[in-house]
Amino acid sequence: MAEAYPRSDSESVSSSDNEEDWLNKPGEEDEDDQEQVSVVSLFDEKVFSDAPAMLAHCKDKFGFDFLAVRDRLGLDFLGCVRLINLVRGSVKEGAALPEQITAGHLADDKLLIPVLEDDALIFCLDDLPQPKKAGQQGAGAETAKETQAGGEGPVVDELLQKNARLQAELEQLAQQFTNYRLAVEQTLDKRWGVDEESDKAEASSKAAATPAPKKKDDSAYYFESYDHNIHETMIKDAVRTNAYRDFIYANKPLFAGKTVLDIGCGTGILSMFCARAGAARVIAVDNSAILDKARENVFHNGLENIITCVRGRIEDVTLPVDKVDIIVSEWMGYCLLYEAMLPSVFFARDKYLKPDGLLVPSHASMWIAPVSDAEYVAENVDWWREVYGFDMKAMQAGIYTDARMTVMPKEAVCGEAHAFRMLDLHTAKVEDLVFEDPWRTTLSDKVEGLDGFLVWFDCFFAESREEVVEAALTAKEWAAGGRERVAFTTGPYDTATHWRQGLYLIDKTKAKEIEVGPGKKLEGKIRYAIQEGHARGLSIRVTWGLEGQDTQAQTWLLN
Amino acid sequence: MAGEKMDIEVAEKQLKSLDHSEQHYFNSYNHHGIHEEMLKDEVRTRSYMNAIVQNKHIFKDKIVLDVGCGTGILSMFAAKAGAKHVIGVDMSTIIFKAREIVKVNGLSDKITLIQGKMEEIEMPFPKVDIIISEWMGYFLLYESMLDTVLYARDRYLNKDGLIFPDKATIFVAGIEDGDYKEEKIGFWDNVYGFDYSPLKETALSEPLVDTVEMKAVVTDPTPVLTLDLYKVTTADLAFSCPFDLTARRDDFIHALVAWFDIEFTACHKPIRFSTGPHTKYTHWKQTVFYLQDVLTVEQGEKVECALHNRPNDKNKRDLDIKVEYRLETQDPNRQAGGACLYKMC
Numbered sequence: 081m082a083e084a085y086p087r088s089d090s091e092s093v094s095s096s097d098n099e100e101d102w103l104n105k106p107g108e109e110d111e112d113d114q115e116q117v118s119v120v121s122l123f124d125e126k127v128f129s130d131a132p133a134m135l136a137h138c139k140d141k142f143g144f145d146f147l148a149v150r151d152r153l154g155l156d157f158l159g160c161v162r163l164i165n166l167v168r169g170s171v172k173e174g175a176a177l178p179e180q181i182t183a184g185h186l187a188d189d190k191l192l193i194p195v196l197e198d199d200a201l202i203f204c205l206d207d208l209p210q211p212k213k214a215g216q217q218g219a220g221a222e223t224a225k226e227t228q229a230g231g232e233g234p235v236v237d238e239l240l241q242k243n244a245r246l247q248a249e250l251e252q253l254a255q256q257f258t259n260y261r262l263a264v265e266q267t268l269d270k271r272w273g274v275d276e277e278s279d280k281a282e283a284s285s286k287a288a289a290t291p292a293p294k295k296k297d298d299s300a301y302y303f304e305s306y307d308h309n310i311h312e313t314m315i316k317d318a319v320r321t322n323a324y325r326d327f328i329y330a331n332k333p334l335f336a337g338k339t340v341l342d343i344g345c346g347t348g349i350l351s352m353f354c355a356r357a358g359a360a361r362v363i364a365v366d367n368s369a370i371l372d373k374a375r376e377n378v379f380h381n382g383l384e385n386i387i388t389c390v391r392g393r394i395e396d397v398t399l400p401v402d403k404v405d406i407i408v409s410e411w412m413g414y415c416l417l418y419e420a421m422l423p424s425v426f427f428a429r430d431k432y433l434k435p436d437g438l439l440v441p442s443h444a445s446m447w448i449a450p451v452s453d454a455e456y457v458a459e460n461v462d463w464w465r466e467v468y469g470f471d472m473k474a475m476q477a478g479i480y481t482d483a484r485m486t487v488m489p490k491e492a493v494c495g496e497a498h499a500f501r502m503l504d505l506h507t508a509k510v511e512d513l514v515f516e517d518p519w520r521t522t523l524s525d526k527v528e529g530l531d532g533f534l535v536w537f538d539c540f541f542a543e544s545r546e547e548v549v550e551a552a553l554t555a556k557e558w559a560a561g562g563r564e565r566v567a568f569t570t571g572p573y574d575t576a577t578h579w580r581q582g583l584y585l586i587d588k589t590k591a592k593e594i595e596v597g598p599g600k601k602l603e604g605k606i607r608y609a610i611q612e613g614h615a616r617g618l619s620i621r622v623t624w625g626l627e628g629q630d631t632q633a634q635t636w637l638l639n
Numbered sequence: 640m641a642g643e644k645m646d647i648e649v650a651e652k653q654l655k656s657l658d659h660s661e662q663h664y665f666n667s668y669n670h671h672g673i674h675e676e677m678l679k680d681e682v683r684t685r686s687y688m689n690a691i692v693q694n695k696h697i698f699k700d701k702i703v704l705d706v707g708c709g710t711g712i713l714s715m716f717a718a719k720a721g722a723k724h725v726i727g728v729d730m731s732t733i734i735f736k737a738r739e740i741v742k743v744n745g746l747s748d749k750i751t752l753i754q755g756k757m758e759e760i761e762m763p764f765p766k767v768d769i770i771i772s773e774w775m776g777y778f779l780l781y782e783s784m785l786d787t788v789l790y791a792r793d794r795y796l797n798k799d800g801l802i803f804p805d806k807a808t809i810f811v812a813g814i815e816d817g818d819y820k821e822e823k824i825g826f827w828d829n830v831y832g833f834d835y836s837p838l839k840e841t842a843l844s845e846p847l848v849d850t851v852e853m854k855a856v857v858t859d860p861t862p863v864l865t866l867d868l869y870k871v872t873t874a875d876l877a878f879s880c881p882f883d884l885t886a887r888r889d890d891f892i893h894a895l896v897a898w899f900d901i902e903f904t905a906c907h908k909p910i911r912f913s914t915g916p917h918t919k920y921t922h923w924k925q926t927v928f929y930l931q932d933v934l935t936v937e938q939g940e941k942v943e944c945a946l947h948n949r950p951n952d953k954n955k956r957d958l959d960i961k962v963e964y965r966l967e968t969q970d971p972n973r974q975a976g977g978a979c980l981y982k983m984c
Contacts, residue, residue: 311838315830325831352833376837467678468688470715474739475671 119200122167131204149181157246160205162186168195206239311347317578319568327541327566328353335359338405343394343428348374350408355386362387365394394428404432408440414485415582416446416537418638420616423510442542443549445502447571448519448606451532452494480587483638485580488534490572494527500606502551516607525598532585533622536571584636594626601627614639650732650754674710680922686912690803690903691716698722702764706772706791707784711737713771718749727752757787767795771803777848778926779809779899781983782956786873805868806902813858813884813892814851820893820929846981847927851896851916858884863946877949886936894929932975934966942966957984
């Protein structure tokens, strides 16, 4: 990836219309008269019917000899494109050209972006006279014109074809660079985010990320973004990794001789747990480059005969088996559904899981609780009102519109937590992930004022698909229910996890203050929706009000 | 307001046209979390404040340029210190926040904020009297803005102009860090009973930005690079420095730790701050380079080292670093030597 720096601005990747222009124009001109071309002067508004005439004009009127520069620097096709755009760009901005243009001036890949749309000069580049070997550099435009005049007919056809081919290649390259750029950008963003996380900066990079509307293929970034820092964070999240280990190792009879599918396997840890637990075969699928490391890890641990690593999207890959007995996946995102990997698990479940097959984990529930934490608000909101003697409240933008991923102390919770949705993963559907559920709470005596809401999830590992997990049961209650069962919470009442919790701060400049107090009841609704233009992002809307009274609403984004 | 919105759109477009690594660099500074972290770094912000506000006689009626102004805090310090005019320049869209901040603080007529690259913008003054900038990155040079400051210096600073700060020094020392090395590096030898060594190499090649306790420091610190901002050129940022580390006590060395000190020597009373393990926490923390070997040193022994640093060819804000080390002792069992390559990216 390191070599694959993008060479082009996304703007330069033209719409498909434009692409057709690029590709077809020379072809159309095949049939037309060559004289129809309009070449705009490099330095003024004048239009010429052919490139050599225009270049001659530039040389005479402006003392700029394009061909001489081209030949002096030995520019190829793309080099000429860069030169043209350098000149046109400078003229457009009213900037002076360097006295002597050097290769260094042409190094910037921005110069591959056409300054002039459908620049006829670029189409005509191959028609220009080639440099004379015998020191006749910078042969004048006169010669150029002659050469061209003599070269009509089949030669022109050939050149136009070559031209079209090069245009297509350029277009393709630009597209590739754009894709790389998107992928790399996201990788870097994520990495940066991880750094920030380790800095324990309260403001989550994910939550506070600029919500640049990215309509393209979000998934490309998503997969490429899984660099090893994130894997380190996940694998070292003992709450998470222990839960999978404990369930798999404690239920070896369930895994013995079975075929297991691990979706989004990362470094392969869950697959290796399954293999050690006696699975006959494990198929580990991941679409990111981390799969190479997974393969190495599997090999180093002598499990390559059991685990097959497959790179690709689960929706696209061909598995070496038709059906599997168990699907293991660690698909959970912030506030459970951010990053939206669950639909892929459903897809795999419906396509590959045997009717009596098991999902690990089997259930997940989502919780909401009211928050009262004057100290947090003072440090993160009010702080900006007086920074070294200056008012910086402009920095608070987003504080009320973005979810903040943070680990809150349980003391901040000022009322009963409410489980608003339980997903049985064996039967849940994609439609169940967009919803509006009621919630309610009774405020505790900790309540001073209502500052916001905290959202988290619990995760359950049932041993059979028949098992029912009641919605209001916490991970702890369920795990303690008689026999040894595995479940974990990401909430504020137990060890913090890398998922932290989602904090949704109430915008007190807009919200109506309600009279809170110990024992008072709040009720409202919570809605999860997919954010427009960002398939892996979430928009969460909470309404609240005192029991039986009017409610108010606020929406937060997670992206 | 509409005009401003257009500015932001133009700025975003401009950002998009940059090379991706540059884009990431500027974008990451748009997130306000990082600005919060920097502003809340008291050692940093207070040092700048003191250097500027306590030297009103230096700033009075001067034209000041703030390179990479971020939220505008340094520009506002300079304005408060009596500057005739301050120009704040930042590529990141944070500058639109800075504009709002400057306005609510009633300093709009004293401070001009320009969004763009230092190299491309049009300056309202041909020359400036003072350049202020907080350009330092992790390990001083990682993702640093120094090249931009140097550009501004060469193009805009008056002949007898001042730079705040004007001196930076990187120090290195050896540390005993067995427990943490085990946690960070040894971890990959046994991950829940599995061998994860493929990820160990990667972990070793990445310098770790973290806080180091003073008691972990085994050797005397040694300066490996001193930058005089009036003289330094970008070429000097690729450097090689041989140095010795003298053990203060019998101990083990698992890693080298690097940090930097910053000085404002132009102040009436010079102001300096350090990001070392011996002093208060800063958001730069320290940078740890784990060695392949564990060195067993006795008090007074010297470890011969060399540090080579250069900006990465492909992304100049990334660093390629090489550390060589050799312990010469009478005891052949303790002799050790090697070279490690690191990449900060």
